[in-house]
Amino acid sequence: MMYFDAELEKRAAEAEEIIKKYLPKEEGLHKTIFKAMNYSVNAGGKRIRPILMMETYRTMGGTDMELVAPFMAAIEMIHTYSLIHDDLPALDNDDFRRGKPTSHKMFGEAMAVLAGDGLQSYAYELAAKKLSSVTNQGDPEMVRRVVRAMRILTEKPGVNGMIGGQTVDVELTGKPVDEKVLQFIFELKTGAMIEASMMIGACLAGADRDQIHDVEHVAYCIGMAFQIRDDILDVISSIDKLGKDTQSDAKNEKTTWVTLYGMDQAMEDVDKYSEFAFYGLKKLGVENVEDTFLYALVKWLIARDH
Numbered sequence: 001m002m003y004f005d006a007e008l009e010k011r012a013a014e015a016e017e018i019i020k021k022y023l024p025k026e027e028g029l030h031k032t033i034f035k036a037m038n039y040s041v042n043a044g045g046k047r048i049r050p051i052l053m054m055e056t057y058r059t060m061g062g063t064d065m066e067l068v069a070p071f072m073a074a075i076e077m078i079h080t081y082s083l084i085h086d087d088l089p090a091l092d093n094d095d096f097r098r099g100k101p102t103s104h105k106m107f108g109e110a111m112a113v114l115a116g117d118g119l120q121s122y123a124y125e126l127a128a129k130k131l132s133s134v135t136n137q138g139d140p141e142m143v144r145r146v147v148r149a150m151r152i153l154t155e156k157p158g159v160n161g162m163i164g165g166q167t168v169d170v171e172l173t174g175k176p177v178d179e180k181v182l183q184f185i186f187e188l189k190t191g192a193m194i195e196a197s198m199m200i201g202a203c204l205a206g207a208d209r210d211q212i213h214d215v216e217h218v219a220y221c222i223g224m225a226f227q228i229r230d231d232i233l234d235v236i237s238s239i240d241k242l243g244k245d246t247q248s249d250a251k252n253e254k255t256t257w258v259t260l261y262g263m264d265q266a267m268e269d270v271d272k273y274s275e276f277a278f279y280g281l282k283k284l285g286v287e288n289v290e291d292t293f294l295y296a297l298v299k300w301l302i303a304r305d306h
């Protein structure tokens with residue numbers, strides 16, 4: 001797509017505005033928690049998950065931005081909470097994220113733990129509020145969609161999703177990890193959030209069970225390609241480009257796709273998973289899917305250098 005950069009900028013600005021709109025006000029005796037929450041969300045980030053959600057929603061026929069907006073903010077809050085906790089001294093112990101000092105560097109460790117907790121529960125408040133308002137409007141089909149979206153929003157970041165993957169990741173840091181286990185970690189710690197984003201978009205647009213299942217598979221392939229690319233970037237990129245410390249995996253003695261398979265194979269595997277993702281997208285039954293922004297977005301995501 002010729003105008004991809006401009007289109008991406010437009011979408012990013014749209015997502016940014018929505019995320020900002022749902023941030024809590026920094027007031028009350030407990031305002032420090034809001035400051036810490038907002039600091040990390042406002043630190044930037046590519047907003048990939050909300051953009052993927054919005055574009056999947058639109059590509060599958062969704063038109064009511066009010067419906068998807070709180071879920072876009074919620075997924076970015078959950079993602080941001082996971083980054084705050086991942087950077088803590090007890091986990092990866094990183095000082096920079098999104099080009100800024102990490103939460104625990106700014107607010108201290110205790111407050112960083114709370115800011116992560118706060119973002120997580122606030123995300124569910126937003127979703128539950130939407131469920132209340134849709135229930136009051138009384139359209140049972142819309143209530144069903146929002147309930148399903150909420151279920152995805154609880155399951156995918158949860159113990160059988162992102163947190164589950166992170167558990168194995170933490171437990172095995174510094175220990176030998178084989179191919180099956182690394183695949184499991186990637187699928188859960190990164191894949192699950194990409195899956196949640198796209199599945200919620202599809203579900204709110206009215207996709208049926210089979211379509212949501214197909215979207216889940218596409219998102220899984222994107223997640224794998226995205227995380228393998230993340231491992232590659234940790235080796236070949238720089239803090240200027242990524243906004244976070246590189247060589248972090250080596251520092252933490254982590255098995256990555258690159259240490260396990262070598263750089264050449266890792267690059268090939270990114271291509272392989274991308275091909276699966278494109279194949280899956282074409283199978284979704286969306287007319288001219290290759291011309292959609294979603295398709296171009298997936299292409300860009302997988303080849304990203306930051």
Ligand code: FPP
Pocket residue numbers: 044045046047048081082083085086098162163166189190226227230306
């Ligand atoms: C970078 O996303 C993040 C990942 C590739 C996912 C890594 C997974 C975790 C950190 C899970 C941690 C979980 C817990 C419970 C601590 P990105 O490149 O989209 O970052 P950005 O939003 O800053 O652009």
Ligand code: MG
Pocket residue numbers: 086091092169
């Ligand atoms: Mg980590």
